Amino acid sequence: MPFIQWNARYSVGIKEVDTQHNKLLGYINDLHDAMKTGQAKDVMGTIIQNLIRYTTTHFSLEEKLLSENNYPAYLAHKKEHDDFVRKVLEFQKSFQTGSTSLSIDMLNFLRDWLLNHIAVSDRKYSSYLNEKGIK
Numbered sequence: 001m002p003f004i005q006w007n008a009r010y011s012v013g014i015k016e017v018d019t020q021h022n023k024l025l026g027y028i029n030d031l032h033d034a035m036k037t038g039q040a041k042d043v044m045g046t047i048i049q050n051l052i053r054y055t056t057t058h059f060s061l062e063e064k065l066l067s068e069n070n071y072p073a074y075l076a077h078k079k080e081h082d083d084f085v086r087k088v089l090e091f092q093k094s095f096q097t098g099s100t101s102l103s104i105d106m107l108n109f110l111r112d113w114l115l116n117h118i119a120v121s122d123r124k125y126s127s128y129l130n131e132k133g134i135k
């Protein structure tokens with residue numbers, strides 16, 4: 001069983017966003033597998049880099065949809081994204097310099113943050129964007 005299992009309650013009702021969320025969760029699963037099977041540091045480093053790159057791509061899409069449609073809580077939503085990226089970049093830096101290793105605590109943090117953000121903050125914009133024809 002994967003570390004994170006997709007569930008219908010994580011759907012935001014927008015096809016492309018759901019696809020991207022799935023892909024993000026997939027990177028966290030990859031990272032979990034890499035840790036569990038004792039992969040080399042550079043393998044984990046590559047997954048972390050891919051996760052960060054894809055996270056920023058994904059946040060850009062969401063922020064574009066929200067700002068273009070004058071979503072009232074756009075700034076608060078963007079701040080959640082920015083805070084998360086900052087935190088993951090800090091982790092990446094300490095991982096690279098060797099002061100932190102990949103731990104289950106870090107994986108739990110990534111999983112919990114993402115699932116909570118999707119289920120709470122992202123789902124809040126669902127009906128707003130759906131009503132604007134974005135599905």
Ligand SMILES: [Fe+2]
Binds near residue numbers: 117
């Ligand atoms: Fe979001």
